[in-house]
Amino acid sequence: MKNMLIKIFVPVISVLCSFIIGAILITIIGGNPMEAYTYLFKGAFCTPANIGETVIKAVPLIFTGLAATFAYKCGVFNLGGEGQFVMGAVVSIWISTTLKGITGIPLIIISLTLGTIAGGIWGAIPGILKITRGLNEIIVSIMLNYVAILFMGYLYTGPLREGNVPQTASVPVKLGRIFSQSRVHYGIVIALILTLIIYYFLFYTSKGFKLRAVGLNQIASQFNGLPVKKFMLFSFIISGAIAGLGGSVELHGTQFRLMSGFGQGYGFDGVAIALIGQLNPIGTVLVAYLFAILRTGATTMQVGSGMPTSVIDIIQALVIVFAVAGSAFINLPKIRQFFSNVFSKPRKEPL
Amino acid sequence: ASSNSTSTTGSTSQVESDDVSESETEDKTYKVAMILDSSISDGGWGAACYNAMITAAEKCGFETQYTDNLTTADFAPTMRSYADMGFDLIFAPGNQYTDAVKEVAADYPNVYFALLNGTVETDNIVSLLPDAQQIGYMAGALAGLMSKTNSIGFIGGMELDTTKIKLESYEKAAKAVNSNIQVYSAYAGSFSDSAKGKEIADSMVTMNDVDVMFGDASAVDSGAREALSNYENRYDIGQPSDLLAIQESDVVIGSVVTDNAAMLEICMEDVKKGTYGNKTIYGDLSNGAISVGTFSDDVPEDIKEKYLEIVEQIKEGTFIEE
């Protein structure tokens, strides 16, 4: 009970803190913080369309966040979310624009599936290099991000270019919209179902349990008969596949084609989201949604109040800084002790 | 900051009708907004487009606003926000925004869109199309005339279509004025990595003895100019602003100026008159949207004369027959 209270209380306080500093900043540059924040709120929540935009924004973040969560749970640092996201989309666009004779939902399903596989393969590379050659996955996955993005650039300026703009053709079939008032597409449903599956897998199945064990102590896992390397490779592949599916969904749901800047920054956002969400799939979704609120709201706020875009980025960073600092703060041994002194009945003998 | 936010809560599909009636009253202040995927302070494309909007807006009495450093995924939502906020005209300076503009324009029939380098014409989208070929020809001709080493260079930021056309016609024009010309080109893969621009220019000079360069890569170009300034008799041709009119330089010999403001002005007037849509405003030498910039002293009089003659031919369409 007291834990729940603290868990809700602290993020709220942290976000408030960052807003106060943001307000000071806005005032300094001659803006009106109240007005700005009103826009922020309106932008994120005011109309069904705006709420929809927020959800749309959250979708790719959920995928990359889940990808990071899955890898980190097994103790592997997949920083290659962006590359896997992009490769998923790349294969999807290739398949869906070249495959003849299939249309409609079957085409989407094929396209998403192959995108997922592509992400999985891209994720498998650092995994294989790690378990066979002992290479550090961080460096490999960062390098692969650059390669994937350049490869995508090659495709949309070269072989898959359509017309006179450096971009690919648009996907022939798009993910359907759920509501008529907003652009929210079925990608969010896929994301949420995936979240539940991952949550169930990690915390309610034996394989998930073992995967977490490997993530926490590899040596003990090995001594206790868990196939450590298999799990590590598996988590790389699944992590990549999740990101790849994310890229595919983003392609079919919102972007429809590849062009410069596709998927930019989602990989690292995902890592931050997963960590802030305490490596819990549900937490990941919530944090991804918070990020999305900040971003859609921020767009409106910037547009409405006319502040430089950078101010919005500063406020966003402050939210991260304060939110994480807040939760780290209450987890400090000293502070935990303080809380337990305050809340619990005193005098408990040692065990 | 905006003050009439009360009427801007309309849904995506339809902007409320009182907005429309409002736009017909005379004392309405019109508003124009610009979106940008790079920075408006990049000293290149972004800055030029922004300044064009400011210039045009001052003339036509528009209020202005901008959002820069956008990622691809944010193009559409940002324009939607502007549309919701009651902006009349949205300026999207680049054909990479085409999709997003089309999508948002379809949902906001009463908001107007100006798409630079675009090829779309609808009821509320107007394309502004400075003639990339003419720009390339002009730069190429000047480079060809000025080069003493018979090697000239080109730096692209990304492989945009306009960039490719510029490169192509740059090469053609240079070869037309000097058949021995060799053209070297490279892409920085970025519009902001100035250091890379410097390295590319440096390697072109040292390896290929390039002595005149032209670039289509914003901040990267300024890096290239820095490399050139380390050598004697190496020159750069500027664009889209008239660089020598703003800043002194011992490298820049002239600029191919694109006056997007003139084209934007036409759009703004159309907005006011209510005659917006279904057209492409071409920008070329003949309507002054493209022009010859200030020359430096390094350009000898005879070359200048010859060059201006060629520009005249380009304007007439007789320079290179296709």
Next chain:
Amino acid sequence: MRELLVMKNITKKFGDIYANKDINLIIREGEVHTLLGENGAGKSTLMNILIGLYQPTSGSIYYRGKKVKIDSPSKAMKLGIGMVHQHFMLVEAMTVFENIILGVTKDSSIFIKKDRIKKDILELASKYGLNVEIDKPITEISVGEQQRVEILKALYRGAELLILDEPTAALTDIEVEGLFRVIKKLISEKKSVVFISHKMREVLEISDRITILRMGHTIKTLDKNKTNAEELAALMIGKKMVSSKYKKVSKTKENIIALEHISFNKESKHNGIKDISLTVGKGEILGIAGVDGNGQSQLAQVVTGVITPHEGNIYLYGKKVAQFDPNDFINSNISHIPEDRNKMGLIGDMSVKENLILKSIEKSKFSLKKGLFLKKKIINQYSNEMKKKYDIRCSSIDQEVRNLSGGNQQKIVLARELEMEPELLVAVHPTRGLDIGATKYVHDKIISARDKGCGVILISADFDEILKLSDRIAVMFEGQIVGIYSGDNPPIDEISLAMAGKAE
């Protein structure tokens, strides 16, 4: 004798738990003062307060009559207090030399004057008979040697009060004797020693005075000469303890495991095993005696499938093992109590419950459809049962095992391994660091497993333990088996010589 140090009313809370409550302790100059207490009684905590690693919740410390505030280990060092921690504080990526000079500011030079310092250290080492290979990386020296390095570290810093927190847990008898010589030399120089150990024989041999802690409280301080083992044990656990003697059995015909010419050589020649042939029968305990660092770890890992031998074969229940994989060995009913419970046995960040079912989660008892559905209720029920049956003291089965005392951690490993009803149990240092109560408990469990027909390979550096439990004793030296003896009336002197490599 003058009082060197007084700790007054020291209280230390961790979260809700009082690790120390109003503890009073007086250390005199030139004495060996022993702290005795069960696992989790608060000995290490008290000493960590003294060394400045922990800050007491309340209470005060007087050193040479002056009140002092020890807020960091460097402060303690300045006062002349040095400590050898229960868990080694050695940086594995560094050499012995580097570990010894870490943080020392004896001379003002920026650079490390290697040759001069080395000479100093070696002089000090030979003065106290602490034999160390100064240029070897920590990972390449044995546990016993690591212990010597720890002591050297403290001495090199010029400690007047040396705290030794369970220094003998990982040492063999011969090494313990060496350590006691060091302690006696220190005392003769008027230095003081705080000694912590669970081994009553050692406590009675070396101490001058003994303070007993129980559940965070000071129970009593006694003079060594005015007490005996029984009284100490009773004070420690709060009740009388009956020590047990186990009967020995002779080897049955039926082999559970047979090793034929097994060799494994990983890095150095000291680190492998060579040409080992052994059998373990049903219902017998084969004790492996030997100085720690003679290949016992590798032996244990080979017979549990963790590492693959380079040469030789292993037969399990008469069938040749084709592939070495821990999981296959587990499925063949082989249990393993590994030498380092924290590193190899337990997942510290997981709960008691999760560690208990780590190996058996996919059994139909706990899950359906190959683990797709877990029977959470049954798992909880089982864990609570185990908590009771094995007397695991934790606040709940959901507590992270990282926060349990060593004894309780070991009980979790024991519960997990024995509940599998193994046919072969490989137990490596099963009672290292455990108090006498817990030790007896573990011994009883191993014996009862044997009596149910389980074959046991018991590897221990504690010779007493080997003698007490083993039905047969094999002696290891430099990776080889140098002799096998019957556990009933074993020739102790002969075995000791064999352990030292002096068998004929």
Next chain:
Amino acid sequence: METVFDIIFIQELLLSTVRMATPILIVALAELYSERAGLVNIGLDGIMTFGALSGFLICYITGNPYLGILAGAISGILINMIYAFCTIHLGAEQIVYGMAINIFAPALASFIYKIYFGISSTLVQATLMKTVPIPILNKIPVLGVVFFNHTPIVYIAYLLVPLTYVFFSKTKLGLNYKAIGEFPKAAESMGINVMLNKYIACIICGILAGIGGAYLTTAYISTYSDGVVAGRGFIALSAVIFGRWMPGGVLLAALLFGFTDALQLRLQVMSSGTPYQLLAMIPYLSTLFVLAFFGIKKAGPKANGKPYFREER
């Protein structure tokens, strides 16, 4: 066309390699100091950007590039203190704070630039640091130009490599410092002040990463624009891992990146037919191949990335 193995080509290629490797080297050393104390900082890109801005700004105002470098160093420290406080004192996740810096610092830099310079159609230029050839040495054929005709920052960067080596393997402070990244509790119990050293690590990291950024805008090019850093921080991060947490290795890694990038640009100029994206992949792919070929099992400082609290078990 010239042959590829032309001596001038090689000289220019190497010169370009040295120039391009320098910022990566400085920043990789920054990360090396950070990770050796157990602090993984992926916010290098952000610190560099802010260093680039403040270096440029001060250089513009004072006309002195050296003051610009100093400003870069100071601002690097300031930015990195956010990371320092949250990760050292609060024990918060290091990756998250690196990310936060990567969002925060470039935004702040962009903001300050716009406020100060407004929007102009060309980039504002400041004074560029002059090269200071080293007498005699710069007369050595080929190598003289390649190595001894640079700005002082370049010399300092390369000098830092042996200095760092000496610091970590020959000095007491270096030994103590390394112990913190390996086993902070042991270090603490040896009387080493872990917190203090971690802060020092953050200060060094801030200084070097800030200088790395300021180098770009005061000694490499003389303008600032958003995005000047262009991902060099992440390359530096990789260089540390590639270099196995050793200064010599880091130098090699930075040179490899610099070399392949310089080569790639030249290949682009020479072969205009090849899609540039494929050539631009060369630095990344060659890194992967070199790594895969040699294979590194080294995991870096043991306590890297883990929070440390004195009273935690």
